[in-house]
Amino acid sequence: MPYAVKIPIVRKQSWGDYHLFRFQAPEMAAAARPGQFVMIRPGESTAPLLRRPISIHGRDRGALEIFFQVAGEGTALLARRKAGDTFDVLGPLGRGFDLDAPLDGKTACLLGGGRGIAPLYFLALELADRGALVKVLYGGRTADDLPVRDRFEEAGLELACSTDDGSFGFPGLVTGLLETEIPVRRPDFLFVCGPDPMMKAAAGLASRFRIPAQISLESVMGCGFGACWGCVRRIKRAGAEAWRKICEDGPVFPAEDIVWEGWK
Numbered sequence: 001m002p003y004a005v006k007i008p009i010v011r012k013q014s015w016g017d018y019h020l021f022r023f024q025a026p027e028m029a030a031a032a033r034p035g036q037f038v039m040i041r042p043g044e045s046t047a048p049l050l051r052r053p054i055s056i057h058g059r060d061r062g063a064l065e066i067f068f069q070v071a072g073e074g075t076a077l078l079a080r081r082k083a084g085d086t087f088d089v090l091g092p093l094g095r096g097f098d099l100d101a102p103l104d105g106k107t108a109c110l111l112g113g114g115r116g117i118a119p120l121y122f123l124a125l126e127l128a129d130r131g132a133l134v135k136v137l138y139g140g141r142t143a144d145d146l147p148v149r150d151r152f153e154e155a156g157l158e159l160a161c162s163t164d165d166g167s168f169g170f171p172g173l174v175t176g177l178l179e180t181e182i183p184v185r186r187p188d189f190l191f192v193c194g195p196d197p198m199m200k201a202a203a204g205l206a207s208r209f210r211i212p213a214q215i216s217l218e219s220v221m222g223c224g225f226g227a228c229w230g231c232v233r234r235i236k237r238a239g240a241e242a243w244r245k246i247c248e249d250g251p252v253f254p255a256e257d258i259v260w261e262g263w264k
């Protein structure tokens, strides 16, 4: 059951257009699962009217964290909030990553592109807790687009980075880095979040190498809990294509169920 709370931001960290907020929300934190998200009212007034979906980035003793990149009006307004400011959060929402398979001793590769790294920190810690061998591949356009890379290393997680401009780590796309990784240590599971072209390419690799993959999709959202049908995309269900709500049926789907045709 989602909780709606007005709570203060207890910590804020910023790196240019990227921001991390931490807030104390014990009930929400207890209910949260990796891959779920919250809907946040960006400012104090009613404009913009709609809340914005942001993934749960971290959970720590009754606190939750979000990590976001400024993309437009709402996230720019949110980025102006300071530690001590109160903000309005609804969550946790959606179906997160399916972690029902036995994970102990299995290798899990997490592939995050840009702000798509957001849900993967919470997931990486949960997978490691359950005994999986976790490797995180984190890609950005430049070194400045990898602001939370230290967090993974400080948590003792194995991390490799890529940048499109070659300024840090593997030079090229993060899916290129994945292609170099697979022959060395073929993962048992792949978890992906990032821009659509990256997720589509990752789904192609997962299919080629027969690696079960879960992909966290994005969509513009009106309500975040299944009421407005504003977030639908074509997804297969029992083999047949259907319009499915990203907020309620997802945002995480098995890679093979996602219909990529017609997408950017």
Ligand SMILES: Cc1cc2nc3c(=O)[nH]c(=O)nc-3n(C[C@H](O)[C@H](O)[C@H](O)COP(=O)(O)OP(=O)(O)OC[C@H]3O[C@@H](n4cnc5c(N)ncnc54)[C@H](O)[C@@H]3O)c2cc1C
Pocket (backbone or CB within 6 Å): 037, 052, 053, 054, 055, 056, 067, 068, 069, 070, 071, 072, 073, 074, 075, 076, 115, 118, 119, 217, 218, 219, 220, 221, 251
């Ligand atoms: C389930 C989910 C989880 C998300 N988690 C995160 C997160 O952890 N961190 C983060 O930085 N962002 C995340 N996003 C994306 C974030 O919600 C959008 O960047 C934000 O809503 C944009 O709002 P805005 O008012 O700043 O921009 P707007 O002014 O509304 O839009 C700016 C531009 O971004 C496009 N856009 C708006 N919303 C989306 C969207 N959802 N997907 C793709 N393009 C969009 C618009 O078409 C427009 O071109 C998530 C989205 C979803 C659906």
Ligand code: FES
Pocket (backbone or CB within 6 Å): 220, 221, 222, 223, 224, 225, 226, 227, 228, 229, 230, 231, 232, 245, 246, 247, 248
């Ligand atoms: S955002 Fe309203 S139904 Fe999904």
